[in-house]
Amino acid sequence: MRKKTILVVDDSAVMRHLNSAVLEEGGYQVLLAGDGQAALERIADTPVDLVLTDWTMVPMDGCELTRRLRARPTSAALPILVLSTLSNEASKADARQAGATGWLCKPIEPDTLLAVVGSLMKPARA
Amino acid sequence: MDITQFYQTFFEEADELLAEMEQLFLGLDLEAPDGEHLNAVFRAAHSIKGGAATFGFAALTDTTHLLENLLDRARHGELKLNTKMMDAFLETKDVLQKQLSAYRAGAEPEAGMVAEICAVLQQLALEAGAAPPAPPVIAAPPAPAPVAQPLAEPVAAAERTLKVRFSKVSENDCKLLSEEMANLGQVTAQTQEEGSLTIWLKTGCDGNDVIAVCCFIIEAEQIDIREEGAPAAPAQPVAAQHVEAAAPQSASQSTPAVASAPAVAAAAAAVQNKESSSIRVDVEKVDQIINLVGELVITQSMLTQTASLLDPVVHERLLSGMGHLERNARDLQESVMSIRMMPMDYVFSRFPRLIRDLSAKLGKQVQLVTVGKETELDKSLIERIIDPITHLVRNSLDHGIEGPERRAYAGKDPVGRLTLSAQHQGGSIVIEVKDDGGGLVREKILAKALQQGMPVSESMPDEDVWQLIFAPGFSTAEAVTDVSGRGVGMDVVKRNIHEMGGHVEIASVQGKGTTIRIVLPLTLAILNGMSVKVGEEVYILPLNYVIESLQPLDKDVHSITADEHVMHVRGEYLALLELHKLFDVAGAVRVPTQGIAVIVQAEGTRFALLVDQLVGQHQVVVKNLETNYRKVPGISGATILGDGNVALIIDVAAVQRANRDKAAQRGQGRPALVAAAAAAASRALEVAMAA
Numbered sequence: 001m002r003k004k005t006i007l008v009v010d011d012s013a014v015m016r017h018l019n020s021a022v023l024e025e026g027g028y029q030v031l032l033a034g035d036g037q038a039a040l041e042r043i044a045d046t047p048v049d050l051v052l053t054d055w056t057m058v059p060m061d062g063c064e065l066t067r068r069l070r071a072r073p074t075s076a077a078l079p080i081l082v083l084s085t086l087s088n089e090a091s092k093a094d095a096r097q098a099g100a101t102g103w104l105c106k107p108i109e110p111d112t113l114l115a116v117v118g119s120l121m122k123p124a125r126a
Numbered sequence: 127m128d129i130t131q132f133y134q135t136f137f138e139e140a141d142e143l144l145a146e147m148e149q150l151f152l153g154l155d156l157e158a159p160d161g162e163h164l165n166a167v168f169r170a171a172h173s174i175k176g177g178a179a180t181f182g183f184a185a186l187t188d189t190t191h192l193l194e195n196l197l198d199r200a201r202h203g204e205l206k207l208n209t210k211m212m213d214a215f216l217e218t219k220d221v222l223q224k225q226l227s228a229y230r231a232g233a234e235p236e237a238g239m240v241a242e243i244c245a246v247l248q249q250l251a252l253e254a255g256a257a258p259p260a261p262p263v264i265a266a267p268p269a270p271a272p273v274a275q276p277l278a279e280p281v282a283a284a285e286r287t288l289k290v291r292f293s294k295v296s297e298n299d300c301k302l303l304s305e306e307m308a309n310l311g312q313v314t315a316q317t318q319e320e321g322s323l324t325i326w327l328k329t330g331c332d333g334n335d336v337i338a339v340c341c342f343i344i345e346a347e348q349i350d351i352r353e354e355g356a357p358a359a360p361a362q363p364v365a366a367q368h369v370e371a372a373a374p375q376s377a378s379q380s381t382p383a384v385a386s387a388p389a390v391a392a393a394a395a396a397v398q399n400k401e402s403s404s405i406r407v408d409v410e411k412v413d414q415i416i417n418l419v420g421e422l423v424i425t426q427s428m429l430t431q432t433a434s435l436l437d438p439v440v441h442e443r444l445l446s447g448m449g450h451l452e453r454n455a456r457d458l459q460e461s462v463m464s465i466r467m468m469p470m471d472y473v474f475s476r477f478p479r480l481i482r483d484l485s486a487k488l489g490k491q492v493q494l495v496t497v498g499k500e501t502e503l504d505k506s507l508i509e510r511i512i513d514p515i516t517h518l519v520r521n522s523l524d525h526g527i528e529g530p531e532r533r534a535y536a537g538k539d540p541v542g543r544l545t546l547s548a549q550h551q552g553g554s555i556v557i558e559v560k561d562d563g564g565g566l567v568r569e570k571i572l573a574k575a576l577q578q579g580m581p582v583s584e585s586m587p588d589e590d591v592w593q594l595i596f597a598p599g600f601s602t603a604e605a606v607t608d609v610s611g612r613g614v615g616m617d618v619v620k621r622n623i624h625e626m627g628g629h630v631e632i633a634s635v636q637g638k639g640t641t642i643r644i645v646l647p648l649t650l651a652i653l654n655g656m657s658v659k660v661g662e663e664v665y666i667l668p669l670n671y672v673i674e675s676l677q678p679l680d681k682d683v684h685s686i687t688a689d690e691h692v693m694h695v696r697g698e699y700l701a702l703l704e705l706h707k708l709f710d711v712a713g714a715v716r717v718p719t720q721g722i723a724v725i726v727q728a729e730g731t732r733f734a735l736l737v738d739q740l741v742g743q744h745q746v747v748v749k750n751l752e753t754n755y756r757k758v759p760g761i762s763g764a765t766i767l768g769d770g771n772v773a774l775i776i777d778v779a780a781v782q783r784a785n786r787d788k789a790a791q792r793g794q795g796r797p798a799l800v801a802a803a804a805a806a807a808s809r810a811l812e813v814a815m816a817a
């Protein structure tokens with residue numbers, strides 16, 4: 001069985017490495033990108049099973065990334081998880097409208113992250 | 127997983143973000159702030175907060191949170207920025223830096239400091255008007271004592287994570303449900319897919335509480351609650367499965383994985399932009415590489431030396447290979463050394479802030495000009511140069527640049543100008559701190575020096591007079607301010623720079639300003655040296671001190687005393703020091719006209735060193751003498767020559783100083799350099815380094 005691949009998008013190198021360490025420990029293959037634009041280019045080369053993205057980034061933020069991904073037929077159904085320190089309803093509503101599958105609040109326990117990611121990639125969905 | 131392994135990366139990233147934040151604050155136009163500019167500051171604060179929260183650095187999280195809120199309101203135009211705010215922001219940045227240092231040292235930041243800055247920020251938020259339409263964000267950290275409750279939440283024993291799944295719910299219900307859940311505890315994650323909502327809730331409540339609350343909105347059957355982390359949790363085994371399935375696969379497919387590596391690398395290169403344009407490497411690792419390359423270069427020159435004895439016709443191909451090896455080794459060495467190089471901007475970028483604060487304090491107007499901030503310097507030097515330059519800048523502002531009235535009276539622009547510049551000159555970097563202030567006053571310095579009992583005379587050249595300000599305890603400032611003027615410092619500045627292998631020069635014109643020039647070697651690890659022979663010993667003279675070498679003529683050498691000579695070179699009388707006497711080397715040439723005089727210049731003074739013969743010129747890898755043996759006066763280090771022998775590197779500046787001191791206390795006999803020690807050092811090193 002192929003290893004599931006997750007694209008981690010974050011402008012902070014620490015968060016990227018931390019999240020990728022957690023996910024790799026959980027048995028996933030992890031790709032990294034520093035912002036939305038880089039994420040789109042990355043996805044064009046390599047298909048992924050899930051996107052875990054930060055919300056506040058430059059030049060392209062998580063909202064725009066989500067919108068663009070949803071607009072592409074290849075990623076219209078791709079699970080997109082937002083991981084952000086923001087927890088206000090307005091941002092969450094933006095995310096929902098842009099088409100994000102879920103919203104996670106930083107800081108997050110590694111176990112919770114793996115559980116959420118795992119439940120979104122149940123074999124049935126794959 | 128051990129989260130502490132990411133601390134270092136976080137600290138470095140936070141350091142960079144803080145520096146960036148400061149730059150952005152200083153560049154902010156308070157009257158008409160640029161939206162993108164404010165966004166950038168906000169993002170910096172936001173990123174620090176995210177990291178701090180992840181690593182559980184509570185004080186850092188709380189402080190950045192307050193700052194972030196203010197910045198968020200500012201960027202949405204809900205808050206008018208003013209100077210007072212900017213001062214508070216800059217102060218916050220300093221406090222954050224301190225907090226970071228505390229965490230880095232493995233300690234908690236001082237609670238008082240944190241509470242104080244939080245209070246300041248909260249006050250600002252209040253003054254700026256009512257909280258924005260999202261009060262929970264502001265209200266979340268309890269106002270009076272944000273520090274008092276760090277970590278309280280995550281540690282609470284009774285808390286666990288519940289995974290609550292609601293099925294067949296409408297969009298509107300989703301919103302209500304997530305709000306209700308937020309009241310029960312902390313929603314750490316939520317996902318939504320056609321008609322169902324899943325929420326991960328960190329709470330002290332149990333499942334029944336959740337059902338009780340949600341029953342107002344939906345039916346109990348629509349709710350499915352599981353405790354996260356329990357063995358029965360559905361998600362866990364999935365993740366575990368991945369691991370099991372993945373392990374054998376990665377083992378069996380290791381070969382194809384390697385084969386596809388170039389493709390992956392190419393793809394990675396395509397998305398390089400921010401992601402992988404730089405990597406963080408431990409300095410120790412770099413140093414290790416530099417050391418190894420140094421050893422490689424030594425081995426290579428040993429081989430070259432051995433090969434040079436071979437017949438060039440028979441061994442043509444070997445010798446041409448040796449030539450390639452030499453070039454490659456040099457290129458490799460240069461590239462490796464360049465890893466350690468950092469731009470001077472690292473130093474210069476801290477000064478806009480310092481000058482803003484200081485000039486406000488002193489009631490002066492100062493404009494900072496920086497030149498050559500892209501000039502590169504070895505990392506270890508760049509870190510050590512910060513303090514001396516800071517000191518010089520403070521001095522310039524405090525004593526050099528005059529107040530606006532006085533400047534106007536003297537017919538100068540009321541705004542003083544301080545120039546920081548850096549440029550490469552041969553193997554050195556020249557850093558200048560230049561002001562257009564009042565300049566040094568010769569009479570004042572001389573009077574002060576006399577008062578302190580220093581040996582001075584009216585006829586001393588200006589350069590020597592200026593050097594007096596580097597004497598310990600020397601200060602001509604009339605008033606001791608808290609900025610500078612206590613007379614400690616200039617001697618420390620000079621000593622620090624000497625320790626880095628550099629020197630300081632001063633040029634000053636009364637009424638026009640002062641320029642302090644620091645000359646430093648680019649790196650400490652390698653130097654261009656000229657090897658000279660004295661008796662059977664080989665010494666290395668750093669090439670950047672050497673001006674020329676010549677064979678003295680009898681008519682040019684004059685004796686002053688029995689063992690002191692001067693040499694007449696191009697209309698100038700230079701002291702002629704005999705290296706064999708300094709280091710007590712037996713079997714050396716004793717008659718000056720039979721040896722070679724190498725003219726060197728250190729600290730602005732020229733003199734001649736008498737050696738037996740010149741051997742050659744090489745790049746040598748400097749080995750620290752103190753770590754292998756002990757400090758020897760007149761010697762700055764050692765190196766291993768191509769033939770495997772150890773050669774000592776002469777500290778030209780120290781020799782010059784020793785000679786000057788000797789001249790000053792003429793007649794007291796004992797030479798300042800302990801000659802026997804140098805010979806012993808050379809022998810001890812052969813043993814130490816061969817090991």
